[in-house]
Amino acid sequence: MTTRKASWRAPSVLPGFGLTFGFTLAWLSLIVLIPLSMLFIKSAGMGWQSFVDVGFSDRALTAYRLSFGTALAAAFVNAVFGLLVAWVLVRYAFPGKRVISALVDLPFALPTAVAGIALTALYAPSGWVGQYLDPLGIKVAFTPIGITVALIFIGLPFVVRSVEPVLADLGKDVEEAAATLGANRAQTFARVIFPAILPALFTGFALAFARGVGEYGSVIFISGNMPGRTEIAPLLIVTQLEQYNYDGATAIAMVMMLVSFAVLFTLNAVQSIRRRRLGA
Numbered sequence: 001m002t003t004r005k006a007s008w009r010a011p012s013v014l015p016g017f018g019l020t021f022g023f024t025l026a027w028l029s030l031i032v033l034i035p036l037s038m039l040f041i042k043s044a045g046m047g048w049q050s051f052v053d054v055g056f057s058d059r060a061l062t063a064y065r066l067s068f069g070t071a072l073a074a075a076f077v078n079a080v081f082g083l084l085v086a087w088v089l090v091r092y093a094f095p096g097k098r099v100i101s102a103l104v105d106l107p108f109a110l111p112t113a114v115a116g117i118a119l120t121a122l123y124a125p126s127g128w129v130g131q132y133l134d135p136l137g138i139k140v141a142f143t144p145i146g147i148t149v150a151l152i153f154i155g156l157p158f159v160v161r162s163v164e165p166v167l168a169d170l171g172k173d174v175e176e177a178a179a180t181l182g183a184n185r186a187q188t189f190a191r192v193i194f195p196a197i198l199p200a201l202f203t204g205f206a207l208a209f210a211r212g213v214g215e216y217g218s219v220i221f222i223s224g225n226m227p228g229r230t231e232i233a234p235l236l237i238v239t240q241l242e243q244y245n246y247d248g249a250t251a252i253a254m255v256m257m258l259v260s261f262a263v264l265f266t267l268n269a270v271q272s273i274r275r276r277r278l279g280a
Contacts (some may be wrong), residue, residue, distance in 0.1 A: 039257060042250040055251035059227055060236060063252075067233040068259065070144055071212030074151035079205045082159025083197070089160070090167040104161070107154045112217030119150055120221045142224030149231065150218040155208030162204030166197045201272060206267045213260055 043051055053059065089101055107115065123130045123140035130141060140146045170193065178188040216234040223230040233256050240249035 023040060027181070036257065037252060039254050043249070043254045046251060047249050050247065051251050051254075053246075054248040055255045059231070060233070060252055060255070062228050063231050063233040063236045064255065064259070067149070067213055067256075068263075070147045070151055070232075071209050071215075074148050074155055074212050075205050075209035076210045077148075077152050078155045078159045079201060082156055082208075083163055083201060085156070086163040086167055090164055091172075098185050104157050107157055112154065112215065113221070115153055116150060116218040116221035119146070119153065119218065123149065123222065131223045141222050142226070142230060144230065146222040146224075147219050147230065148224050149209075151212040151215055154215055154218055158207035158211060159201065159204035162200045162207065163197055166200040167193075170196055199275065202267070202271050206264060206271075208258065209267075210264060213256070215270060 047053075085104065089097065089104075120126050120141055123133075123146055125131065125139070125141070127136045127141070130139075133140060140149060174192055174196075175188050178192050183191070214234060216232075216238070220235055221231055221234060223235075225231055225235055233252060237249045237252050237256075240246075240252065
């Protein structure tokens with residue numbers, strides 16, 4: 001007589017995979033997929049020629065280049081200085097450290113329009129900083145440089161908060177072990193610390209870039225909103241809506257969504273390939 005052993009699974013507070021996966025798909029569909037699918041449906045009703053005429057007009061292409069170019073530049077700057085800020089906050093103890101840490105999160109809580117007004121007042125030709133830059137021929141406000149400054153402001157927390165916990169988990173014992181093996185500080189950072197924090201830094205870079213591409217409130221004040229020069233793509237969408245050109249706004253939004261998805265998909269693919277190589 002064959003006896004079968006009953007297999008019992010330990011009870012869990014969390015529900016099973018099937019239930020949680022179903023809720024995940026339902027929630028993502030309701031919040032993300034269904035709204036985005038309306039862009040495809042609305043764009044399909046325009047006709048291909050009308051979509052190309054609006055979505056790839058000279059004005060739209062200039063706005064795309066400005067939005068994606070300044071977002072990319074700001075993300076690179078934040079990757080460098082965000083890493084530096086995270087390093088200081090993790091590795092050193094100093095008076096006012098909690099205040100500095102709170103200031104890093106300020107762009108999250110501060111309304112973006114307020115940030116735009118403050119940056120414009122600071123970097124305008126008559127502003128506190130702009131009045132000293134203007135005689136030198138350096139113009140920040142109402143130029144692409146001003147847009148980049150605004151995107152740096154709102155994107156810095158993404159890099160800092162992505163890198164900070166990884167640095168905290170790394171610990172100083174890793175540096176001490178490298179030092180005992182004869183590595184200097186530069187070699188320790190380049191061969192031990194930087195490879196460990198690179199995935200987190202890459203994630204922060206991608207988040208800062210994604211936030212910069214769609215940023216509106218902090219940019220419209222400092223950009224000057226000059227078509228063909230300092231007009232960003234989100235502002236062009238709003239302009240089309242104000243003119244009741246819903247098809248035009250949909251076409252531009254569709255192009256931005258496809259390009260943004262392609263860029264983020266590429267970044268995630270590169271990061272995934274790198275993780276596999278490191279695992280191998």
